[in-house]
Amino acid sequence: MERYLDKVASRVLATNGSSVLEIGSGPGWDAEYLQAQGVVVHRTDGARAFVDRLGANGHDARPLDVRTGDLGGPHAAIIANAVLVHLDRQQFADLIPRVRDPLVAGGCFAFTFKEGDGHAWAADKLTGPRSFTYWTEPGVRSGLEGSGMSLVDANQWDGQRDT
């Protein structure tokens, strides 16, 4: 995970004076890691409770539902770690042009998915069920490249339950 964030940081720091939009910051661990490397991160989350928690910890966070919200810009990078798994395939396709347009030239969109096919509901961790869509690298690649973006880097690593 650090390697993925390190790559984002080095790309952003090579882009003059620009910052990162984080979608689905949750508790904000990734933002903390990037900020420790000198990156300015704009924290957001679809859940008000996370936004409030980030605010209470002294961070400037705002509510943002990635499916419909204003992504602002310009951004050197937009990151979404363990968030877009909760979108269905059409919602991800709809997001691509909305992410592409606020990025600066040479900017990057960095995100993680669970690898595989199909869709599943998970009933653990929260009181309500969570929706997961699984992706393969070729599927992600074709979705991006059909929208004028290119997949420049892809890595796999083993999570607690999925790759």
Ligand SMILES: C[S@@+](CC[C@H](N)C(=O)[O-])C[C@H]1O[C@@H](n2cnc3c(N)ncnc32)[C@H](O)[C@@H]1O
């Ligand atoms: C597994 S957490 C990941 C948090 C953080 N990115 C990390 O890696 O620690 C998933 C986050 O996505 C947020 N989320 C889920 N659906 C979202 C949506 N449609 N728009 C924005 N955030 C969403 C959740 O509220 C939650 O904070």
